[in-house]
Amino acid sequence: MTKALLAAAVWTTAALVGATPSLTPAQAQTAAPWQDITPREGLEGWHRTGGNAIYTVSGGELIGRATPGKTNSWLVSDAAYGDYIMEFDAKTDPLLNSGVMVRGQSRPDYRNGVVHGYQAEIDPSARGWSAGIYDEQRRLWLYSLGRNDAARAAFRSGDWNHYRIEAIGNRLRTWINGVPAADIVDDVDARGFIAFQVHSIPEEQARKGPEVRFRNIRVITQTPARYALPETSLEQQGWIPNQLSPGERKAGWSLLWDGRSTKGWRSAKGGGFPAKGWTVADGALSVTGGGGDIVTAAPYRDFELSVDYRLSPGANSGIKYRVAPGTSSLGLEYQLLDDARHPDAKMGRDGNRTLAALYDIIAPQNLLDPPNPGKRINPPGEWNRAVVVVRGNHVEHWLNGFKMVEFERGSPEFQQAVALSKFAGEQGFGTWGQSPILLQDHGDRVDFRSIKIRQF
Numbered sequence: 069m070t071k072a073l074l075a076a077a078v079w080t081t082a083a084l085v086g087a088t089p090s091l092t093p094a095q096a097q098t099a100a101p102w103q104d105i106t107p108r109e110g111l112e113g114w115h116r117t118g119g120n121a122i123y124t125v126s127g128g129e130l131i132g133r134a135t136p137g138k139t140n141s142w143l144v145s146d147a148a149y150g151d152y153i154m155e156f157d158a159k160t161d162p163l164l165n166s167g168v169m170v171r172g173q174s175r176p177d178y179r180n181g182v183v184h185g186y187q188a189e190i191d192p193s194a195r196g197w198s199a200g201i202y203d204e205q206r207r208l209w210l211y212s213l214g215r216n217d218a219a220r221a222a223f224r225s226g227d228w229n230h231y232r233i234e235a236i237g238n239r240l241r242t243w244i245n246g247v248p249a250a251d252i253v254d255d256v257d258a259r260g261f262i263a264f265q266v267h268s269i270p271e272e273q274a275r276k277g278p279e280v281r282f283r284n285i286r287v288i289t290q291t292p293a294r295y296a297l298p299e300t301s302l303e304q305q306g307w308i309p310n311q312l313s314p315g316e317r318k319a320g321w322s323l324l325w326d327g328r329s330t331k332g333w334r335s336a337k338g339g340g341f342p343a344k345g346w347t348v349a350d351g352a353l354s355v356t357g358g359g360g361d362i363v364t365a366a367p368y369r370d371f372e373l374s375v376d377y378r379l380s381p382g383a384n385s386g387i388k389y390r391v392a393p394g395t396s397s398l399g400l401e402y403q404l405l406d407d408a409r410h411p412d413a414k415m416g417r418d419g420n421r422t423l424a425a426l427y428d429i430i431a432p433q434n435l436l437d438p439p440n441p442g443k444r445i446n447p448p449g450e451w452n453r454a455v456v457v458v459r460g461n462h463v464e465h466w467l468n469g470f471k472m473v474e475f476e477r478g479s480p481e482f483q484q485a486v487a488l489s490k491f492a493g494e495q496g497f498g499t500w501g502q503s504p505i506l507l508q509d510h511g512d513r514v515d516f517r518s519i520k521i522r523q524f
Contacts, residue, residue, distance in 0.1 A: 100295055105262070106130065106285040107143065117174065118142045118183060121266035130282040132264060134164055136271035142183045142263040144172065150259040153292045154233040156285040158190055161278035162225050165267040166190040167202065168282075170235050171260035179205060185257050186210070187265070188233050188242050188250075190280065195437045196220040199231055199242040199249030207451065208444050211250035211305055212469030214436045219249040228283075236293050238308070248302040253313035262287075309351050309376070309517050316520070324364055324373075324505065325519040327351050336361035336396040336506055345509055352378070353519070355385065357511040361397050363504035370524040373456045373505060376517050381448045382409040383512035386427060389456060390477075391503040392494070399506065400477075400498050401427035402456050402465050404514060406448050417488065424454070424465050424472040428489045429482075429498075432465065432472035444468045451517075459524055 107114050109125045116123055121141030122133040132143065149171065160166050170186040178184060184205035191197045199219060201211040213220050222245040223229055232243040238258070242250040264282055288295055304315025310327030324332060330341040330348060337360060345359020355362075368389070375387060383406050391399030403425040407413040412421045419431040423443060434441045445468070446452050455466035465473035475482050478499050491497045507516060 101288055101290045102286045103289065104286050105145070106283065111143070113146050114143050115146065116141065116143055117181075119266070119268055123264075123266075128283055130264060130285070131279055132166070132266035132281075133277065133279045134266050134269045134274050136269065136274040138268050140183070140268050141266040142169070142172075144169075144174070144183070144263040145261045148259050148261055149235075149287070149289065151236045151289070151292050153288040153295055154235075154262070154286070155231065157228050157230050157283045158280065159226070159228045160190055160192050160280040161276075162192045163273050163276060164269065164278040164280055165192065166280040167204070167265045167267075168231070168233070169204065169261065169263035169265070170201075170233055170240060171257040172204075172263045173257060173260050183263060185260055186235075186240060186254075188231060190229075190231075190265075191223075192225045193437075194439070196223050196225075198223040198229065199244035201240060201242065201250045201252055207307075208446060209469035210254065210307060211252050212436075213249065214466075214469055214471055215303065216249060219244050219247045222247040222249075232297075234292070234296050236296055241297075243297075248300040251300070251302050251304040251315065252307060253304065253315070254307035256307075306518075311518075312520065320522040321374075321520050322522070323520050325353055325516070327517065332365050333362045334365060335359075336363045336504075352515040352517050353507075354513065354515045355507065355509045356513050357509060359509055361388075361506050361508050363391075363506045365504070367502040367504050368458075368521065368523060369502035370459050371457075371521050372524075373458075373519075373521045375454045375519050376451050377404055377454060378451050378515040379404065379406050379448045380513035382406050383448065383514050384410050384412055384510040385512060385514040386508040386510070387454060387456065388506035388508060389458060389503065390498060390500050391506060392497075392500050393503075397506060397508070398491075398494065398497075399500070399503065400463070401508070402454055403427040404454070404508075407443075407445075409448075420489075424467040426463075426465065426473050426475065428491065429485045430473050430475055432467070435471045435474060437470070443472070444470060453518075 107130050119137045119139035119141035120135045123143045124131050167187040167189050173185040174181050174183050182205050187202045187204045189197050189200045189202050197213040200213045203210050230245050234241045238253050238255045240252050304313050306313030306316050335342050342359030347354045385404040387402040388399040405423045407422045415421050416428050424432040457464040461477040486497050
Protein backbone atom coordinates (compact mmCIF):
# COMPACT_ATOMS: atom_id res chain seq x y z
CA MET A 69 0.00 0.00 0.00
CA THR A 70 1.25 3.50 -0.79
CA LYS A 71 1.92 5.95 2.04
CA ALA A 72 -1.05 8.05 0.95
CA LEU A 73 -3.42 5.07 0.99
CA LEU A 74 -2.05 3.88 4.32
CA ALA A 75 -2.57 7.32 5.84
CA ALA A 76 -6.14 7.39 4.54
CA ALA A 77 -6.84 3.91 5.92
CA VAL A 78 -5.37 4.85 9.29
CA TRP A 79 -7.45 8.05 9.47
CA THR A 80 -10.65 6.21 8.50
CA THR A 81 -10.11 3.51 11.08
CA ALA A 82 -9.49 6.15 13.75
CA ALA A 83 -12.78 7.82 12.91
CA LEU A 84 -14.67 4.54 12.98
CA VAL A 85 -13.42 3.46 16.39
CA GLY A 86 -14.46 6.75 17.87
CA ALA A 87 -11.03 8.35 18.13
CA THR A 88 -10.77 11.44 20.28
CA PRO A 89 -8.55 14.44 19.47
CA SER A 90 -5.96 13.09 21.90
CA LEU A 91 -5.75 9.73 20.12
CA THR A 92 -3.30 9.68 17.24
CA PRO A 93 -4.20 7.92 13.97
CA ALA A 94 -1.45 5.39 14.58
CA GLN A 95 -2.87 4.57 18.03
CA ALA A 96 -6.34 4.14 16.57
CA GLN A 97 -5.01 1.81 13.86
CA THR A 98 -3.21 -0.22 16.50
CA ALA A 99 -6.48 -0.52 18.44
CA ALA A 100 -8.25 -2.24 15.55
CA PRO A 101 -8.22 -6.01 16.28
CA TRP A 102 -6.46 -7.15 13.12
CA GLN A 103 -5.24 -10.76 12.96
CA ASP A 104 -2.46 -11.72 10.56
CA ILE A 105 -3.50 -14.89 8.72
CA THR A 106 -0.78 -14.91 6.06
CA PRO A 107 0.12 -18.59 5.55
CA ARG A 108 3.48 -19.62 6.98
CA GLU A 109 6.04 -22.07 5.66
CA GLY A 110 4.53 -25.54 5.77
CA LEU A 111 1.03 -24.09 5.17
CA GLU A 112 -0.28 -25.19 8.56
CA GLY A 113 -3.95 -24.30 8.87
CA TRP A 114 -4.43 -24.47 5.10
CA HIS A 115 -4.95 -27.19 2.53
CA ARG A 116 -4.87 -27.38 -1.25
CA THR A 117 -7.80 -28.59 -3.35
CA GLY A 118 -8.88 -28.59 -6.98
CA GLY A 119 -6.00 -28.45 -9.49
CA ASN A 120 -2.28 -29.00 -9.16
CA ALA A 121 -0.92 -25.49 -8.71
CA ILE A 122 2.08 -25.26 -6.40
CA TYR A 123 1.72 -23.12 -3.26
CA THR A 124 4.80 -22.02 -1.32
CA VAL A 125 5.71 -19.29 1.16
CA SER A 126 8.81 -17.14 0.77
CA GLY A 127 9.76 -13.83 2.38
CA GLY A 128 6.35 -13.47 3.97
CA GLU A 129 4.57 -13.94 0.64
CA LEU A 130 2.20 -16.71 -0.39
CA ILE A 131 3.12 -17.76 -3.94
CA GLY A 132 0.86 -19.75 -6.23
CA ARG A 133 2.52 -21.11 -9.37
CA ALA A 134 0.32 -22.27 -12.24
CA THR A 135 0.56 -25.73 -13.76
CA PRO A 136 -1.19 -26.99 -16.90
CA GLY A 137 -4.75 -28.17 -16.46
CA LYS A 138 -8.43 -27.41 -16.74
CA THR A 139 -9.21 -27.22 -13.01
CA ASN A 140 -8.74 -24.18 -10.80
CA SER A 141 -6.51 -24.66 -7.75
CA TRP A 142 -7.27 -23.34 -4.27
CA LEU A 143 -5.39 -22.93 -1.01
CA VAL A 144 -8.23 -23.22 1.50
CA SER A 145 -8.31 -22.16 5.14
CA ASP A 146 -9.11 -24.88 7.64
CA ALA A 147 -10.98 -22.24 9.63
CA ALA A 148 -14.43 -20.94 8.68
CA TYR A 149 -15.39 -17.28 8.88
CA GLY A 150 -18.74 -15.54 9.24
CA ASP A 151 -18.67 -11.76 9.55
CA TYR A 152 -15.23 -10.28 8.97
CA ILE A 153 -13.16 -7.62 7.28
CA MET A 154 -10.18 -8.72 5.24
CA GLU A 155 -7.29 -6.86 3.64
CA PHE A 156 -4.43 -8.16 1.54
CA ASP A 157 -2.02 -7.23 -1.24
CA ALA A 158 -1.88 -9.26 -4.44
CA LYS A 159 0.28 -9.27 -7.55
CA THR A 160 -0.35 -11.56 -10.49
CA ASP A 161 1.28 -12.24 -13.82
CA PRO A 162 -0.77 -10.58 -16.60
CA LEU A 163 -1.36 -14.08 -17.98
CA LEU A 164 -2.92 -15.42 -14.79
CA ASN A 165 -6.40 -14.75 -13.48
CA SER A 166 -6.91 -15.26 -9.76
CA GLY A 167 -9.24 -14.45 -6.89
CA VAL A 168 -10.00 -14.86 -3.20
CA MET A 169 -12.99 -16.79 -1.90
CA VAL A 170 -15.22 -15.02 0.62
CA ARG A 171 -17.24 -17.43 2.80
CA GLY A 172 -16.26 -20.15 0.33
CA GLN A 173 -18.08 -23.47 0.14
CA SER A 174 -17.26 -27.07 -0.76
CA ARG A 175 -19.77 -29.87 -0.18
CA PRO A 176 -19.96 -33.45 -1.47
CA ASP A 177 -23.58 -32.89 -2.54
CA TYR A 178 -22.67 -29.95 -4.80
CA ARG A 179 -20.77 -30.82 -7.99
CA ASN A 180 -18.57 -33.39 -6.26
CA GLY A 181 -17.16 -30.93 -3.74
CA VAL A 182 -16.01 -28.20 -6.13
CA VAL A 183 -15.06 -24.92 -4.48
CA HIS A 184 -17.89 -22.47 -5.06
CA GLY A 185 -19.35 -19.22 -3.78
CA TYR A 186 -18.41 -15.57 -3.48
CA GLN A 187 -15.08 -14.62 -5.00
CA ALA A 188 -13.33 -11.25 -5.04
CA GLU A 189 -11.87 -11.26 -8.54
CA ILE A 190 -8.23 -10.57 -9.45
CA ASP A 191 -8.47 -9.80 -13.15
CA PRO A 192 -5.28 -8.72 -14.97
CA SER A 193 -6.95 -8.80 -18.40
CA ALA A 194 -7.84 -5.70 -20.40
CA ARG A 195 -11.35 -6.02 -18.95
CA GLY A 196 -9.95 -5.15 -15.52
CA TRP A 197 -12.74 -6.31 -13.23
CA SER A 198 -10.50 -6.76 -10.18
CA ALA A 199 -12.46 -6.68 -6.88
CA GLY A 200 -15.68 -7.42 -8.69
CA ILE A 201 -17.72 -10.19 -7.04
CA TYR A 202 -18.03 -13.44 -8.97
CA ASP A 203 -20.15 -16.36 -7.80
CA GLU A 204 -17.69 -19.14 -8.58
CA GLN A 205 -19.25 -22.34 -10.00
CA ARG A 206 -22.76 -21.04 -9.24
CA ARG A 207 -24.44 -17.82 -10.52
CA LEU A 208 -21.53 -16.13 -12.35
CA TRP A 209 -21.11 -12.36 -11.89
CA LEU A 210 -22.99 -10.82 -8.99
CA TYR A 211 -21.20 -7.49 -9.38
CA SER A 212 -19.17 -6.89 -12.51
CA LEU A 213 -17.27 -3.65 -13.00
CA GLY A 214 -19.09 -2.96 -16.25
CA ARG A 215 -20.27 0.36 -14.83
CA ASN A 216 -17.40 1.13 -12.48
CA ASP A 217 -14.66 2.74 -14.53
CA ALA A 218 -13.02 4.25 -11.43
CA ALA A 219 -12.33 0.82 -9.94
CA ARG A 220 -11.18 -0.56 -13.29
CA ALA A 221 -8.69 2.29 -13.61
CA ALA A 222 -7.38 1.75 -10.08
CA PHE A 223 -5.93 -1.69 -10.84
CA ARG A 224 -2.21 -1.81 -11.69
CA SER A 225 -1.49 -4.80 -13.92
CA GLY A 226 1.71 -6.66 -13.03
CA ASP A 227 2.15 -4.72 -9.78
CA TRP A 228 0.99 -5.01 -6.18
CA ASN A 229 -2.63 -4.04 -5.55
CA HIS A 230 -4.37 -3.59 -2.21
CA TYR A 231 -7.77 -5.22 -1.63
CA ARG A 232 -10.32 -4.76 1.13
CA ILE A 233 -13.34 -7.03 1.63
CA GLU A 234 -16.14 -6.47 4.13
CA ALA A 235 -18.47 -9.45 4.70
CA ILE A 236 -20.91 -8.25 7.35
CA GLY A 237 -24.37 -9.74 7.66
CA ASN A 238 -25.83 -10.25 4.20
CA ARG A 239 -23.77 -7.46 2.67
CA LEU A 240 -20.45 -7.83 0.83
CA ARG A 241 -18.35 -4.81 -0.18
CA THR A 242 -14.96 -4.60 -1.86
CA TRP A 243 -12.30 -1.97 -2.59
CA ILE A 244 -9.31 -1.97 -4.95
CA ASN A 245 -6.43 0.35 -3.99
CA GLY A 246 -8.84 2.39 -1.88
CA VAL A 247 -11.49 2.74 -4.62
CA PRO A 248 -14.96 1.24 -3.95
CA ALA A 249 -15.47 -1.66 -6.36
CA ALA A 250 -18.52 -3.79 -5.49
CA ASP A 251 -21.51 -3.76 -3.13
CA ILE A 252 -24.04 -6.61 -2.99
CA VAL A 253 -26.73 -7.85 -0.63
CA ASP A 254 -27.25 -11.62 -0.74
CA ASP A 255 -28.29 -14.26 1.77
CA VAL A 256 -26.98 -17.51 0.30
CA ASP A 257 -23.78 -18.00 2.35
CA ALA A 258 -23.36 -16.60 5.86
CA ARG A 259 -20.20 -18.51 6.74
CA GLY A 260 -17.38 -20.27 4.92
CA PHE A 261 -13.66 -20.52 4.27
CA ILE A 262 -11.12 -18.14 2.77
CA ALA A 263 -9.28 -19.50 -0.26
CA PHE A 264 -6.63 -18.22 -2.68
CA GLN A 265 -7.04 -19.17 -6.32
CA VAL A 266 -4.60 -20.07 -9.04
CA HIS A 267 -6.72 -20.19 -12.16
CA SER A 268 -6.45 -23.06 -14.61
CA ILE A 269 -4.23 -22.29 -17.58
CA PRO A 270 -3.34 -23.92 -20.93
CA GLU A 271 -0.05 -25.79 -21.19
CA GLU A 272 1.59 -23.27 -23.55
CA GLN A 273 0.97 -20.46 -21.03
CA ALA A 274 1.91 -22.60 -18.04
CA ARG A 275 5.38 -23.11 -19.57
CA LYS A 276 6.02 -19.40 -18.97
CA GLY A 277 5.74 -20.01 -15.23
CA PRO A 278 3.05 -17.45 -14.29
CA GLU A 279 2.42 -16.96 -10.60
CA VAL A 280 0.27 -14.95 -8.24
CA ARG A 281 1.56 -13.58 -4.93
CA PHE A 282 -0.28 -12.55 -1.76
CA ARG A 283 1.06 -10.72 1.28
CA ASN A 284 -0.07 -8.78 4.38
CA ILE A 285 -3.19 -10.92 4.71
CA ARG A 286 -5.17 -9.89 7.76
CA VAL A 287 -8.72 -10.04 9.11
CA ILE A 288 -10.95 -8.48 11.75
CA THR A 289 -13.40 -10.99 13.19
CA GLN A 290 -14.28 -9.25 16.48
CA THR A 291 -17.25 -6.88 15.99
CA PRO A 292 -16.21 -6.11 12.40
CA ALA A 293 -19.21 -3.84 11.83
CA ARG A 294 -17.54 -1.34 14.16
CA TYR A 295 -14.68 -0.97 11.70
CA ALA A 296 -16.67 -0.94 8.45
CA LEU A 297 -15.91 1.95 6.14
CA PRO A 298 -18.51 4.70 5.63
CA GLU A 299 -21.18 4.50 2.96
CA THR A 300 -20.09 5.34 -0.57
CA SER A 301 -21.93 6.48 -3.69
CA LEU A 302 -21.40 3.08 -5.30
CA GLU A 303 -24.52 1.45 -6.72
CA GLN A 304 -25.71 -1.53 -4.68
CA GLN A 305 -27.10 -4.70 -6.24
CA GLY A 306 -29.56 -6.91 -4.39
CA TRP A 307 -29.74 -10.66 -4.90
CA ILE A 308 -32.32 -11.71 -2.30
CA PRO A 309 -35.29 -12.87 -4.40
CA ASN A 310 -38.22 -10.46 -4.66
CA GLN A 311 -36.74 -7.99 -2.20
CA LEU A 312 -35.13 -4.58 -2.51
CA SER A 313 -31.90 -3.96 -0.65
CA PRO A 314 -31.55 -0.75 1.37
CA GLY A 315 -29.23 0.66 -1.27
CA GLU A 316 -31.70 -0.13 -4.05
CA ARG A 317 -34.51 1.63 -2.22
CA LYS A 318 -32.29 4.67 -1.75
CA ALA A 319 -31.48 4.64 -5.48
CA GLY A 320 -35.18 4.71 -6.40
CA TRP A 321 -35.84 1.09 -7.30
CA SER A 322 -39.31 -0.39 -6.81
CA LEU A 323 -40.66 -3.89 -7.25
CA LEU A 324 -42.92 -4.55 -10.24
CA TRP A 325 -43.97 -7.87 -8.75
CA ASP A 326 -44.49 -8.59 -5.06
CA GLY A 327 -43.45 -12.25 -5.24
CA ARG A 328 -46.76 -13.70 -4.12
CA SER A 329 -49.74 -12.35 -6.10
CA THR A 330 -50.74 -11.05 -9.55
CA LYS A 331 -51.14 -7.48 -8.30
CA GLY A 332 -49.93 -4.87 -10.79
CA TRP A 333 -50.21 -7.14 -13.85
CA ARG A 334 -52.99 -7.79 -16.37
CA SER A 335 -53.55 -9.41 -19.74
CA ALA A 336 -51.92 -7.50 -22.59
CA LYS A 337 -55.24 -7.68 -24.46
CA GLY A 338 -57.11 -5.98 -21.64
CA GLY A 339 -59.17 -7.09 -18.68
CA GLY A 340 -57.78 -8.83 -15.64
CA PHE A 341 -54.98 -11.31 -15.13
CA PRO A 342 -55.19 -14.41 -17.36
CA ALA A 343 -57.19 -17.23 -15.81
CA LYS A 344 -54.82 -19.82 -17.23
CA GLY A 345 -51.29 -20.11 -18.58
CA TRP A 346 -49.64 -18.17 -15.72
CA THR A 347 -48.97 -19.33 -12.16
CA VAL A 348 -47.57 -17.86 -8.96
CA ALA A 349 -45.72 -20.32 -6.72
CA ASP A 350 -42.51 -20.56 -4.68
CA GLY A 351 -41.55 -16.95 -5.32
CA ALA A 352 -41.78 -17.21 -9.11
CA LEU A 353 -44.19 -15.77 -11.66
CA SER A 354 -44.32 -18.47 -14.33
CA VAL A 355 -45.69 -18.67 -17.83
CA THR A 356 -46.72 -22.16 -18.84
CA GLY A 357 -48.50 -21.30 -22.11
CA GLY A 358 -51.99 -20.53 -23.30
CA GLY A 359 -52.76 -17.45 -21.27
CA GLY A 360 -51.29 -14.78 -23.54
CA ASP A 361 -48.87 -11.95 -22.78
CA ILE A 362 -49.12 -9.94 -19.58
CA VAL A 363 -48.24 -6.29 -18.96
CA THR A 364 -47.74 -3.95 -16.04
CA ALA A 365 -50.70 -1.86 -14.98
CA ALA A 366 -48.65 1.32 -15.32
CA PRO A 367 -46.73 2.64 -18.36
CA TYR A 368 -43.02 3.53 -18.29
CA ARG A 369 -40.92 5.85 -20.43
CA ASP A 370 -37.29 6.16 -19.25
CA PHE A 371 -36.17 3.43 -16.87
CA GLU A 372 -33.82 0.66 -15.88
CA LEU A 373 -35.54 -2.70 -15.62
CA SER A 374 -34.00 -5.75 -13.93
CA VAL A 375 -35.58 -9.21 -14.29
CA ASP A 376 -34.31 -12.55 -13.05
CA TYR A 377 -35.51 -15.35 -15.33
CA ARG A 378 -35.19 -19.12 -15.56
CA LEU A 379 -35.72 -20.96 -18.84
CA SER A 380 -36.97 -24.48 -19.27
CA PRO A 381 -35.06 -26.51 -21.91
CA GLY A 382 -35.85 -25.21 -25.39
CA ALA A 383 -37.87 -22.24 -24.12
CA ASN A 384 -38.68 -19.03 -25.97
CA SER A 385 -40.02 -15.83 -24.41
CA GLY A 386 -39.25 -12.13 -24.25
CA ILE A 387 -39.45 -8.84 -22.39
CA LYS A 388 -41.05 -6.07 -24.43
CA TYR A 389 -40.97 -2.31 -23.89
CA ARG A 390 -41.96 0.81 -25.84
CA VAL A 391 -44.93 -1.11 -27.22
CA ALA A 392 -46.86 0.60 -30.05
CA PRO A 393 -50.07 2.41 -29.03
CA GLY A 394 -53.19 0.56 -30.01
CA THR A 395 -51.43 -2.81 -30.16
CA SER A 396 -51.08 -5.54 -27.57
CA SER A 397 -47.53 -6.66 -28.30
CA LEU A 398 -45.76 -4.80 -31.12
CA GLY A 399 -42.65 -3.34 -29.56
CA LEU A 400 -38.95 -3.61 -28.82
CA GLU A 401 -38.07 -7.00 -27.35
CA TYR A 402 -35.27 -8.35 -25.19
CA GLN A 403 -35.16 -11.90 -26.49
CA LEU A 404 -35.23 -14.74 -23.96
CA LEU A 405 -34.22 -18.00 -25.60
CA ASP A 406 -32.48 -21.30 -25.04
CA ASP A 407 -29.98 -20.73 -27.85
CA ALA A 408 -28.73 -24.32 -27.79
CA ARG A 409 -32.13 -25.96 -28.30
CA HIS A 410 -34.63 -23.56 -29.84
CA PRO A 411 -34.60 -23.31 -33.67
CA ASP A 412 -35.19 -19.55 -33.55
CA ALA A 413 -31.53 -19.11 -32.59
CA LYS A 414 -30.54 -20.06 -36.16
CA MET A 415 -33.13 -17.84 -37.83
CA GLY A 416 -33.07 -14.11 -38.47
CA ARG A 417 -29.71 -12.50 -39.34
CA ASP A 418 -26.35 -13.13 -37.67
CA GLY A 419 -27.86 -14.23 -34.36
CA ASN A 420 -30.35 -11.38 -33.94
CA ARG A 421 -32.92 -13.79 -32.54
CA THR A 422 -30.70 -15.24 -29.83
CA LEU A 423 -30.70 -14.56 -26.09
CA ALA A 424 -30.34 -10.87 -25.15
CA ALA A 425 -30.81 -9.70 -28.75
CA LEU A 426 -33.04 -6.82 -29.74
CA TYR A 427 -35.29 -9.39 -31.31
CA ASP A 428 -34.80 -9.74 -35.09
CA ILE A 429 -33.00 -6.39 -35.26
CA ILE A 430 -29.65 -6.31 -33.42
CA ALA A 431 -27.60 -9.37 -32.49
CA PRO A 432 -26.01 -9.47 -29.02
CA GLN A 433 -22.26 -9.36 -28.50
CA ASN A 434 -20.05 -8.89 -25.49
CA LEU A 435 -19.44 -5.14 -25.63
CA LEU A 436 -17.42 -5.02 -22.39
CA ASP A 437 -14.92 -7.76 -23.18
CA PRO A 438 -14.50 -7.90 -26.99
CA PRO A 439 -11.72 -10.54 -26.93
CA ASN A 440 -14.32 -12.89 -25.44
CA PRO A 441 -17.43 -12.31 -27.57
CA GLY A 442 -19.53 -15.11 -26.11
CA LYS A 443 -22.30 -14.89 -23.55
CA ARG A 444 -22.06 -15.79 -19.88
CA ILE A 445 -25.18 -17.90 -19.42
CA ASN A 446 -26.48 -20.15 -16.69
CA PRO A 447 -28.17 -23.15 -18.37
CA PRO A 448 -31.90 -23.91 -18.42
CA GLY A 449 -33.14 -24.62 -14.93
CA GLU A 450 -30.89 -21.95 -13.38
CA TRP A 451 -31.47 -18.23 -12.88
CA ASN A 452 -30.05 -15.44 -15.03
CA ARG A 453 -30.45 -11.66 -14.86
CA ALA A 454 -31.64 -9.51 -17.76
CA VAL A 455 -31.40 -5.72 -17.59
CA VAL A 456 -32.90 -3.19 -19.98
CA VAL A 457 -31.93 0.50 -19.84
CA VAL A 458 -34.02 3.06 -21.73
CA ARG A 459 -32.94 6.67 -21.40
CA GLY A 460 -34.49 8.83 -24.11
CA ASN A 461 -33.47 7.24 -27.40
CA HIS A 462 -30.53 5.39 -25.84
CA VAL A 463 -31.17 1.70 -25.09
CA GLU A 464 -29.00 -1.04 -23.61
CA HIS A 465 -29.48 -4.79 -23.04
CA TRP A 466 -27.41 -6.43 -20.27
CA LEU A 467 -27.04 -10.12 -19.46
CA ASN A 468 -25.47 -11.35 -16.23
CA GLY A 469 -23.38 -8.21 -15.79
CA PHE A 470 -22.30 -7.82 -19.44
CA LYS A 471 -23.62 -5.19 -21.86
CA MET A 472 -24.75 -7.11 -24.95
CA VAL A 473 -26.71 -4.58 -27.05
CA GLU A 474 -26.53 -0.80 -27.33
CA PHE A 475 -28.37 1.43 -29.82
CA GLU A 476 -30.07 4.77 -30.41
CA ARG A 477 -33.72 4.58 -31.34
CA GLY A 478 -34.45 6.45 -34.55
CA SER A 479 -30.79 6.68 -35.61
CA PRO A 480 -29.85 5.86 -39.23
CA GLU A 481 -28.17 2.64 -38.02
CA PHE A 482 -31.30 1.63 -36.11
CA GLN A 483 -33.59 2.41 -39.04
CA GLN A 484 -31.39 0.41 -41.39
CA ALA A 485 -31.50 -2.60 -39.05
CA VAL A 486 -35.30 -2.34 -38.79
CA ALA A 487 -35.55 -2.16 -42.58
CA LEU A 488 -33.80 -5.54 -42.78
CA SER A 489 -36.06 -7.12 -40.15
CA LYS A 490 -39.56 -8.56 -40.03
CA PHE A 491 -40.74 -5.15 -38.79
CA ALA A 492 -39.75 -3.31 -41.99
CA GLY A 493 -43.36 -2.46 -42.81
CA GLU A 494 -44.22 -1.05 -39.39
CA GLN A 495 -44.28 2.74 -39.61
CA GLY A 496 -42.13 4.37 -36.91
CA PHE A 497 -41.19 1.05 -35.34
CA GLY A 498 -39.48 1.46 -31.98
CA THR A 499 -39.89 5.25 -31.78
CA TRP A 500 -43.01 5.21 -29.61
CA GLY A 501 -43.22 6.82 -26.19
CA GLN A 502 -44.17 5.28 -22.90
CA SER A 503 -45.86 1.91 -22.61
CA PRO A 504 -46.33 -0.91 -20.11
CA ILE A 505 -43.62 -3.56 -19.65
CA LEU A 506 -44.64 -6.85 -21.26
CA LEU A 507 -43.73 -10.46 -20.42
CA GLN A 508 -44.32 -12.74 -23.36
CA ASP A 509 -46.23 -16.01 -23.52
CA HIS A 510 -44.60 -17.97 -26.33
CA GLY A 511 -46.04 -21.29 -25.18
CA ASP A 512 -42.99 -22.40 -23.17
CA ARG A 513 -42.31 -22.57 -19.43
CA VAL A 514 -40.30 -19.58 -18.18
CA ASP A 515 -40.05 -18.40 -14.57
CA PHE A 516 -39.61 -14.76 -13.52
CA ARG A 517 -38.74 -13.18 -10.18
CA SER A 518 -37.09 -10.07 -8.70
CA ILE A 519 -38.77 -7.88 -11.30
CA LYS A 520 -37.75 -4.34 -10.39
CA ILE A 521 -37.53 -0.93 -12.02
CA ARG A 522 -36.26 2.57 -11.43
CA GLN A 523 -37.37 5.52 -13.49
CA PHE A 524 -35.17 8.35 -14.73
